[in-house]
Amino acid sequence: MNTKNYKLLSGNEALAQGAYEAGLKFAGSYPGTPATEILEYLTQFDEVDAQWAVNEKVAFEVALGASFAGVRSIYSSKHVGINVAMDPLMTAAYSGINAGFVIVTADDPGLHSSQNEQDNRLISKFAKIPLLEPSSPSEAKKFIKLAFEISEQFDTPVLFRMTTRVAHTKENIEIGQRQSIENKVFEKNPQKYVMVPANAYKKHILLEEKLLKLQDYSEKSDTNIIEIKDKELGFVADSVSYLYVKETYPGASILKLGMPFPFPDNKIKKFAAQVKKIVVVEENEPFIEEHLLQMGIKCTGKHYTYRVGELRPENIRDIVENKPKTQYPSGSRRPVLCAGCPHRAVFVALRKTKVIVSGDIGCYTLGSLPPLAALHTTICMGASVTIFDSLSKVLGSDKVVAVIGDSTFVHSGITGLINAAYNKAKGLIIILDNGTTAMTGAQPNPSTGMTAKNEQTKKLDLEALCKACGADNVEVIDSSCKSIEYKIKEYTIQDKLSVLIVRYALCKMIDRTKKPAPLFHAEKCKKCYMCISVDCPSIVKDEQGNIKLNSNLCAGCNVCVEMCKFGALEKNK
Amino acid sequence: MKTVNILFCGTGGQGILTAAEIVGLAAMYDGYHVKKSEVHGMAQRGGSVESHLRFGKEVFSPIITNGEVDFMLSFDKGEHDRMIHLLKKDGKDLFQDFAEADKKITDKKFLNTYMLGILSKYLGLSKESWQKAMQDVFKSKFIEKNFEVFNSASSNGDEK
Numbered sequence: 001m002n003t004k005n006y007k008l009l010s011g012n013e014a015l016a017q018g019a020y021e022a023g024l025k026f027a028g029s030y031p032g033t034p035a036t037e038i039l040e041y042l043t044q045f046d047e048v049d050a051q052w053a054v055n056e057k058v059a060f061e062v063a064l065g066a067s068f069a070g071v072r073s074i075y076s077s078k079h080v081g082i083n084v085a086m087d088p089l090m091t092a093a094y095s096g097i098n099a100g101f102v103i104v105t106a107d108d109p110g111l112h113s114s115q116n117e118q119d120n121r122l123i124s125k126f127a128k129i130p131l132l133e134p135s136s137p138s139e140a141k142k143f144i145k146l147a148f149e150i151s152e153q154f155d156t157p158v159l160f161r162m163t164t165r166v167a168h169t170k171e172n173i174e175i176g177q178r179q180s181i182e183n184k185v186f187e188k189n190p191q192k193y194v195m196v197p198a199n200a201y202k203k204h205i206l207l208e209e210k211l212l213k214l215q216d217y218s219e220k221s222d223t224n225i226i227e228i229k230d231k232e233l234g235f236v237a238d239s240v241s242y243l244y245v246k247e248t249y250p251g252a253s254i255l256k257l258g259m260p261f262p263f264p265d266n267k268i269k270k271f272a273a274q275v276k277k278i279v280v281v282e283e284n285e286p287f288i289e290e291h292l293l294q295m296g297i298k299c300t301g302k303h304y305t306y307r308v309g310e311l312r313p314e315n316i317r318d319i320v321e322n323k324p325k326t327q328y329p330s331g332s333r334r335p336v337l338c339a340g341c342p343h344r345a346v347f348v349a350l351r352k353t354k355v356i357v358s359g360d361i362g363c364y365t366l367g368s369l370p371p372l373a374a375l376h377t378t379i380c381m382g383a384s385v386t387i388f389d390s391l392s393k394v395l396g397s398d399k400v401v402a403v404i405g406d407s408t409f410v411h412s413g414i415t416g417l418i419n420a421a422y423n424k425a426k427g428l429i430i431i432l433d434n435g436t437t438a439m440t441g442a443q444p445n446p447s448t449g450m451t452a453k454n455e456q457t458k459k460l461d462l463e464a465l466c467k468a469c470g471a472d473n474v475e476v477i478d479s480s481c482k483s484i485e486y487k488i489k490e491y492t493i494q495d496k497l498s499v500l501i502v503r504y505a506l507c508k509m510i511d512r513t514k515k516p517a518p519l520f521h522a523e524k525c526k527k528c529y530m531c532i533s534v535d536c537p538s539i540v541k542d543e544q545g546n547i548k549l550n551s552n553l554c555a556g557c558n559v560c561v562e563m564c565k566f567g568a569l570e571k572n573k
Numbered sequence: 574m575k576t577v578n579i580l581f582c583g584t585g586g587q588g589i590l591t592a593a594e595i596v597g598l599a600a601m602y603d604g605y606h607v608k609k610s611e612v613h614g615m616a617q618r619g620g621s622v623e624s625h626l627r628f629g630k631e632v633f634s635p636i637i638t639n640g641e642v643d644f645m646l647s648f649d650k651g652e653h654d655r656m657i658h659l660l661k662k663d664g665k666d667l668f669q670d671f672a673e674a675d676k677k678i679t680d681k682k683f684l685n686t687y688m689l690g691i692l693s694k695y696l697g698l699s700k701e702s703w704q705k706a707m708q709d710v711f712k713s714k715f716i717e718k719n720f721e722v723f724n725s726a727s728s729n730g731d732e733k
Contacts, residue, residue, distance in 0.1 A: 008597050008607060034612075112612045136608075136635070169635035170594075170609040172601050240635065247634040313638040333584060333651070335620040 009173040011137040011166040015104065016041035017173065018141035019074050022100075022148045023181030024048055026066035028059035030411065031440035032078030033113035034167040035106035039076060040443075043453045047178070052443055052452045055381070055411040060085035060103070064092050064157075067101035068193065070184035072148055076104035079120050080380065084412070086123075089157070091195050093127045094203040096155035099184045100148035103129075106162040109283040110310030110329070113164075113439075115361070115380065117308070119284035121238075124159045124261040128207055130214050131159045131261040132223065135242045137171040143223065143258065154214055159261075163283065165240045165310065215262035223258030226271050233320075234275030236268070236288055236299070241281040241311055248316040263291050272297045279320050283311050337366050339538040340514070340555025342434050342479040342505035346403070348534055348559060349484035350374040355401045355492065358391055360384035360413070362405040363438045363507075371533045375403065382412025385429055389420045397427030398492045404429065407437035407445040410460065414469060421470025421497055428491040429471075430500045431462065434507040442509040462501055472496035479505040481562045508555055515556025516572040520549045525568035531560040576629030577696065578637040582656050583648030585622050588685035591710060592646070593624035595689055598706035599698045600628035610635035621652055644695060646688055647671060667691060674726070683715075683722045690726025 009017060016038045019027075027050040029039035042050040049066070053059035056077045066073035077085065082105050089103065105123070108114040124131035132147050134140040140162065147158040191199050218224060234253040235245045242256045255271040257264075272278060272292075278299040280289040289301035305325035306315065318325070337344050347367040350357050351374040359365055359375035360383065368375040377387050388402030404413045409431050417429065437443040444450035449459030466474045473491065477483055479502050491498040505511075517538070525547055531539050538553035539560050547568070561569045577600075581593045590611055597609040605628040612623075625636045642660045646667050647653035653668045660666055667688065674687045686707070693703060704720065711719050 006601060008594070008601055008609070164612060165610065165635060168610065168612055170597060170607070171635075172607055243633045243635065247638065312636060313634045314640075333621045 005175045006172045007175055008170045009137055010037060010168055010170045011134070011140045011162060012037035012106070012168070013041045014137035014141040014171070014173045015134075015144050015160075015162065017175065018144035019072075019102070019148075020045055020048060021141075021176045021178050022145045023072050023179045024074060024148075025071035025183075026063060026073040027051070027076070028053050028063035028066075028073075029076045030054070030056045030059050030081055030084075031407075031437050031443045032081050032106075033440055034108060034162070034164040035076050035078045035081070035104065036440045036443070037167070038074075038104060038106075039452060042074075050452055052437075052445065054446060056081040056084035057087060060088045060092075064088060064097070064101060067097045067099050068186060070099050070186050072100040072181060074102045074104060076106065078114065079105050079107040079118055080114060080116065081105075082120055082123065083118075084381070089123070090127050091200075092157050093129045094200050094207060095193055095195055096203075097151055097157055098186060099181075100151040101157045102144065102147045102151060102160050103157050104160045104162060106164070106167050107284075108164050110164065112310075115378065117284060119287060120159070121161055121260065121287045122285060125287075127159070128211055129157050129159050130154070130218070130259065131161060132259050133161045133239045134166060134258065135238070135240050135256070136166065137169055137173055139258070140166065141173055146223070150214075150217070154210055154217070156210060156214070161239070163239055163310075169240075211262055215264070218259050218262050218264040219266050221259050221264070224260075224264045224267055225256050225258070226267065226274075227254045227256070228274055229253050231274060232276050234271060234278050235281055236271070236278060236292065237281040238288060239283065241283060244311060244313040244316050245281055247313045249320075257288065260288060263288075265295060268292065268295065268297065272299075281311070281316060281319055334369060335366055336369075336535055336537055337363060338508045338555075339536055339553050340508045340557045342502065342507070342557075343367060343432055344372075344534055344536065344557065345479045345481045345559050345562075346430065346432060346484055346502055347372045347374040348481045348563070349488060350401065350403070352481075352485055353401075353488045353492075355488065356391060356395065356399055358384045358388040358400065358402045360402075360404040360408045361439075362408055362432075364403060364405060364432055365439075367403070369535075372535050381408055382416055384408075385413045385416030385420060388427065388429060389416065389423065389425045392425055392427040397425070397495075400427055401488060401492065402427075402429040404431055405438070406431060406433040406435070406447045406462070407443075409462070410446050414465065417466065417469040417471065417499070426495055426497055428488060428498050428500060430488075430502060431466075433462065433501050433503040434505070435503075436507045436510050438507040438509060442507060466499040466501075470497065471499040473498035474501070475499075476501045476503050478503070479557075481559060505557070514554070515558075517549060517551040517554035517556055518558060518561045519570040519572050520547065521568050521570065522546070524566050526566050528565070530563040530565070531569060534559050534563055536560060574629055576627050576632055577644075578642050578661075579626040579644045579646065579692070580637060580642045580656065580659060581622075581624040581626065581646045581648075582652045583622055584652065585620060587622070587648045588682070589622045589648055590624055592685040592689055593626045595703075595706045595710050596626050596692065596696075596698075597628070598709055599702040600626075600696075602702035602705050603698050605629060606632050608632045608635045621655075623652075623656065644692060646692060648684070648688075665695065678722075683719065686719045686722045687726045690723040693723070693727045 063075040105120040238257040384402040446460040
């Protein structure tokens with residue numbers, strides 16, 4: 001094998017490389033596992049305007065706008081990010097595009113890093129747009145080029161579904177040349193771009209006709225391939241499930257669906273006619289299985305218990321026999337806030353004040369786990385502020401506090417704050433400003449004053465913004481347990497809407513400087529384990545019940561020192 | 574040739590993903606089809622880390638089927654015990670080597686390189702590819718020291 005032009009790239013990187021080679025000029029995204037690396041990879045190219053948008057709806061619209069303006073454009077986010085972008089997505093299916101436009105959804109079967117495991121293949125049918133699904137990084141690179149061609153040929157956005165496994169697998173990828181694509185001309189065309197009822201009605205008629213043409217394309221497309229081997233057993237599979245089938249049943253016949261929607265009905269019938277038993281293998285929802293059943297094709301799908309979680313190669317035999325799932329993930333180490341994380345002090349203070357905490361999405365969601373256990377609701381991005389709004393009105397504004405990160409606040413906390421002020425909510429909202437979007441690997445956001453390409457830009461003034469939204473008090477403080485605890489008590493009893501911004505201490509991923517670890521005086525230790533209760537990876541209890549401080553790991557935040565009443569832990573000056 | 578299956582496991586920050594990356598690159602430079610699979614994100618905040626590395630003529634599944642692991646490199650006793658059932662009957666468990674290396678190597682940041690040196694004795698990949706892979710990953714950072722540690726592990730003891 002010639003290894004000269006090959007790199008070991010992840011599915012996300014291969015997709016991005018393929019999009020670049022396809023002449024991509026615009027990319028909009030919001031960070032979210034397992035999609036983040038797509039936009040990150042694209043920031044290296046001068047020819048691509050790659051940007052972190054403030055949220056997915058915004059990312060989608062700016063990317064769609066770029067397509068309207070005449071350049072090939074891509075939107076990418078994790079599966080739940082698509083929910084935020086659903087409003088423009090549903091109507092973009094009607095309007096169509098100008099230059100090629102691809103919507104990448106990175107689904108997370110198995111919830112490796114998500115709040116649900118929704119199956120976004122269903123969106124293709126709901127929105128009436130074609131769906132492409134690669135099974136590997138090399139296919140992601142090949143299919144993304146095809147996605148732009150389909151988009152332009154049929155005047156439609158294309159839904160491109162990755163999963164965690166495809167996105168985070170690395171494979172040898174051949175690096176190719178960038179195609180030179182001329183910008184398309186934007187023409188004023190209200191019938192196409194102005195989706196008022198009269199125009200949209202006509203567009204819906206065209207959309208239904210378009211789907212028939214796309215179905216015809218799907219029939220002929222070599223992304224949907226029939227491999228005939230053993231005629232006793234035939235599989236219908238998509239995405240990485242196809243590779244699990246190949247691994248487990250190398251001799252079986254397979255219909256591989258790389259473009260499951262619109263379904264290639266004739267190809268499915270042709271395959272069904274050639275094999276005796278059909279088994280459908282797909283992760284999460286029975287999307288393909290239900291379609292086969294609707295067509296009147298007898299098939300075995302997976303037992304309903306396999307709708308939960310990711311598939312693994314060893315599951316395929318169970319699925320053939322329609323056996324229920326018996327193995328559930330267990331026993332792995334739970335994640336924990338990093339040593340020196342500025343969020344730790346906030347959760348220690350919140351735990352002490354015993355308030356109900358409406359939380360949000362970010363590293364600080366880990367504050368819900370014992371022994372901190374100081375975060376009590378998490379639904380979706382921005383919901384800390386809105387859930388707080390009602391909780392405080394029903395349960396009392398002195399009993400509830402909202403906690404939200406800087407990036408999440410900009411994403412969708414701002415509207416909640418305006419609503420809370422407008423509808424006369426009282427109480428305390430805490431913004432955890434650690435200077436980055438931490439959970440997804442430290443991406444910049446408007447409040448950091450840096451762009452995705454690491455260029456300086458206008459810095460969002462959170463204090464002025466919160467005041468403008470209607471907060472009565474806005475105060476910025478440092479991350480120390482005692483001062484935060486004091487402020488929580490002060491603000492929750494006021495009949496005011498207050499925002500406390502905890503700042504200055506940065507996320508340890510962007511600020512690697514360490515202060516000296518505290519001194520530990522074992523003779524003074526009463527083994528009360530209050531220091532352990534801050535849940536820091538650098539201070540643990542050994543098998544004999546003695547405190548062990550790992551000075552190499554410790555970042556010197558001294559939260560454990562604040563907890564020690566006996567002077568066993570001492571700040572090292 | 575048969576696909577080679579290597580499982581790396583341990584906890585965040587131990588250099589497990591780096592180690593797997595180096596093997597993947599070395600196998601790629603030797604002309605093999607490589608698939609390497611791991612999970613990022615929340616799972617990495619000090620939690621369990623596992624990386625599946627497979628190489629051969631043509632690799633299908635990115636993850637190794639239970640009971641098909643040829644080589645297991647664990648960097649943590651707990652993770653080792655949790656994952657050991659994935660090892661093939663005649664598979665090679667390198668945890669004993671790790672435990673010994675852990676005692677011997679004082680600067681822990683070179684532990685993963687040392688373990689790669691041990692693993693290299695079984696894989697038959699070329700020395701040039703290992704070197705190129707380490708250069709890619711470590712860049713100029715302690716590269717000479719990494720070569721030295723790798724070579725000290727790969728040159729002593731029993732061969733396959």
